[in-house]
Amino acid sequence: MSKKAIFIGPPGTGKTTLRKIFFEGESASKLLDYALEPTFGEESLIFDLFNEKIGIFDLAGQENERWLESDDKSIFTDASVVLIVMEINTLVDEIEAFVKKIVQIQDEIAPKSNIFLLIHKIDLMQLIDVNAKKRKLRALLEETALKKIYFTSIKSPFFTQTFSYFIDIIKQITDKTISNKVIESDFLNEIIRLLYYLHQEIVLSKEDMLLKLNLTETVIDNIIDYLINKNQIKMKYIGNKTVFSLTEEGKTNFNFIKDHFPLDNIYKFENDTIIPEFPTKKEIPLFIGCFIADKNGKTFLRTEIYNGALESFLREESSDDLESNPFDIELIPMFISALEKFSQEVNIQNLSGFDLKGINLKMKIFNFDSFTVTFFTRASLNFKSIEYKIKKFFLNIFHKYKKEFISFQNTGHTAKDTDLSQKVKQWLLKLNESYTKKIKNVESYGIEQSQELYKELDELQNKLDLTFSILSEKIKTLKINLTKAILDNNLEHIQQIAQISQDFMLRYYEYTDVNINEEISSINKKYPKKAIEAYRNTGGIPIRKGKLTKTFKKWYFTQNKHL
Ligand SMILES: Nc1nc2c(ncn2[C@@H]2O[C@H](COP(=O)(O)OP(=O)(O)O)[C@@H](O)[C@H]2O)c(=O)[nH]1
Ligand SMILES: [Mg+2]
Structure with a gap:
């Protein structure tokens, strides 16, 4: 019996290339070097497979109207498989619209067919963006009649994977059943990500997971069920919230995974950052300076903790090379922008591969819509705990100094010696001051330090106790561990625990800075006891420096009217 498979999609997405490689055995590199003539009408061939024949139909993209709107759509009759090929760079809305058209045709004339969506040429996009798009598309198309979504490319790092997808597809054409679940084909990947976050955060609620993993609720539920069944995670109720944490077995397994597989890419999901590092000999301040540059690498603002700081630290560890060949520090943003563009084309998967030996200086890049901010810091600085703070600060700056930024984009006027440059500098100095005190070297942690750590955790827990029940649950678990x-x-x-605790304490350091108890006791003196109790009962109000008194006052005075 013969079967029928159809390639369809917009022009130039790679249909004929895929057909020729996987059904006609042509060479991938040859097909990439020599563009094929556009297909006209349809080209069909017979693919002989044991005692079955598969008719492969390759429909010209230029004539999609004909295939989708006219009587010629009868070509879909009896198709066992329809392969929709779209490019990774196509907007998700466009992809969705195209898929829906095909699904409609399936309903009308080919109810027995299976539709596969191939998002092709993923080599043209950075891995992190591909992953973001994967999640978006999966969420968007979860409910459609698609059998599976594959992310493909015939370029070298992806070729084997793509080949294995075609094996899957051919099995499907010949009725060899394959699993139905692969809209979630990255199940394993998502599981590892979830384990990773649980390892980092100790305790997560489902809302946290949705936020972190950016998956649909159904998928998260599946993963949770799976992991609970396998005894890797456990569930606990705190108040009216359900939270999850790793079981002992889950911890052991995760540590094994962590030791044996590079998990950098998981971290990259969260952070648009590239971390090349430089070696140096001097004791380095935590924050040395930063650049704000546009996406072409033109510097708008360069801020250092003191004049010449960047140069002095970068020069220090640069060997003779740079002395005989002095390098211009302003070139750095340009270099970064070039790297980014380059990586789009050649698929550099992990730019942090720029490691040098003897490292203690680090460069870290934050991407914003039209600008990048590049930091130079001590290598041991863990950005994760302060990332949120940094992003918030710059979003604020971009908003507040909008005029200056627009004028820079139009006229090239930089922000040297302006109010803005002073502001960023003061902020950097303040960061140095507050964090230098707080960051300890965890490698020096022994039993004695860990007992001290236990106390610090306990104090933080006390301060957070009023409103943050999940956070305090995290601390509890950390303490027990x-x-x-x-x-x-x-x-x-x-x-390991010291590192997690430290990140944790830094993240909430505003809370540890203010002595909330003192503040409450001063309120106690000023306001009647009953009011305090009522305040406590209101709950849910974040306690921040200054905010407690303000919130309280507001509350108190509205209440007082009725007293
Ligand atoms: N970067 C990249 N280009 C590809 C890939 N597959 C195909 N192409 C190129 O995409 C172009 C269009 O391919 P073609 O097969 O003629 O597209 P069709 O119109 O859908 O049949 C050609 O220049 C191919 O070399 C891929 O995986 N990555
Ligand atoms: Mg073609």
Whole structure:
């Protein structure tokens, strides 16, 4: 019996190329070097497979109207498989619209067919963006009658994977059943991401997971069920919230994964950042300076903690090379922008591969809509805990100094010696001041330090206790884990917990800075006890420096009217 498979999609998406490679055995590199003539009408061939024949129909994209709107749509009759080929760079809305058209035709004339969506040429996009798009598309198309979505490319790092997808597809054409689930074909990947976040955050609610993983609720539920069944995670109720954490077995397994596979890309999901590093000998301040540049690498603002700081630290560790060949520091944003463009074309998957030996200086890039901000810092600085703060600061700056930024884009006027440059500098100095005190080297953590750490965790827990029940649950778990590690005399584990705790404390350092208890006791003096109690009962109001008193006052005075 013969079967029928159809390639369809807009012109130039790679249909004929895929057909020739996987059904006619042509060479991928040859097809990339020599563009094919556009297909006219349809080209069909017979693919002989054991005792079955598969008719492969390749429909010209220029004539899609004909295939989709006229009587010629009868070509879909009896098709077992329809392969929609779209390019990765196509807007998701456009992809969705095209898929819907095909699904409609399936309903009308080919109810027995299976539709596969191939998002092709993923080599043209950075991995991080491909992943973002994957998640978006999956969420968008979850409910449609698509059998599977594949992300493909015939370029070298993706070729084998793409080939295995075609094996899947051919099995489907010949009725060999394949799993139905692969709209979630990255199930494993998502599982590892979830384990990774649980490892980092200790306890997560489902809302946290939705936010972090950016998946649909159904998929998250599937993953949770799966992991609970496998005894990798457990569930607990706190108040009216359900939270999840790793089981002992889950921890062991995750540590194994972590030690054996590079998980950098998971981190990259969250962070648009590239981290090349430079070696140096001097003791480095936490924050040395930063650049704001446009996407072409033109510098709008360069800020240093003191004049010449960047140059002095970058020069310090640069060997003879740079001395005989002095380099212009202003070139750095240009270099970054070039790297970014380059990486679009050649698919550099992990720019942090720019490691040099003896590192203690780090460059970290934050991407915003039209600008990038590049930081130079001590290598040991963990950005994760302050990332949110940094992004917030710059979003604010972009908003507040909108005029200056627009004028820079139009006229090239930079922000040297302006109010803005002073502001950024002061902020950097303040960051240095507050974080230098707080960051300790976790590698030096032993039993003694960990007991101190236990106390610090306990204090933080006290301060957060009023409103942040999930956070305080995290701390509880951290404390228990720390106790176990101390009992176990497990230094490696202690240091791991110390690192997590430190990140955690830095993230909430505003809370540890203010002595909330003092503040409450001063309120106690000023306001009647009953009012305080009522305040406590209102709950849910974040306690921040200054805010407590303000919120309280507001509340108090509205209440007072009725008293
Ligand atoms: N970058 C990239 N280009 C591809 C890939 N597959 C095909 N192409 C190119 O896309 C262009 C259009 O391909 P073609 O097969 O004629 O598209 P069709 O109109 O859909 O049949 C050709 O220049 C191919 O070399 C891929 O995976 N990556
Ligand atoms: Mg073609």
